[in-house]
Amino acid sequence: MGRLIALLILLIPGCLAAAGIKLMRDTVFGVLINPFQILWLQGLTGIIFFAGGLYLLGGFIFYRDRKRNQVSPRFRKKQRDRGA
Template identity: 40%
Template structure:
């Protein structure tokens, strides 16, 4: 059941990124879709949807790889620093 939920969580950003690519493509060819009135607005919304979708998927993959300890050191440094700062703050209290 957990794998099905994880799959659904990943399908939604993939769908949004695909929709964003479609909006950008349509605005380049001058096709205005229903909720939009200007191709510029449609392109910007498409760009935002694409960036958010790819960002979410990339973050999910990075988080999964960090849990399995298959990530290079340069990606672990920031999270280690944040954990060390949290530990120091808890120790001070």
Template identity: 50%
Template structure:
């Protein structure tokens, strides 16, 4: 059960990152998606979603590797 919950917690930022990539791609091809009135707003939301999901996953992996002692001394907690 704990592994399933961990999977669900990781699935949310993965979907947010994928949605951000889709919005960025649509902006680059000048395709305006319906909830956004401006193309620049669509790009901004896409970048924010992408960065939020990416940084959450990166922090999760760094925290896990710190617990297992698999990081270089530069990233180890002091």
């Protein structure tokens, strides 16, 4: 059940990034989608959607790999001294 919930949570930023790619593609070809009035605003929204979706997906993967200690040494968590 936990894996299914994690998959559903990952689908949201993936769909957001895909929508951003579609908006950017439509901007390049000059196709204006209904809620937007200006073409450059549609392109800017596409860039924001794509960057946000990619940021969330990459952050999730990085957090999971860091927790499992599968990242390079410079990205590993620093050990704090628990001295007196």
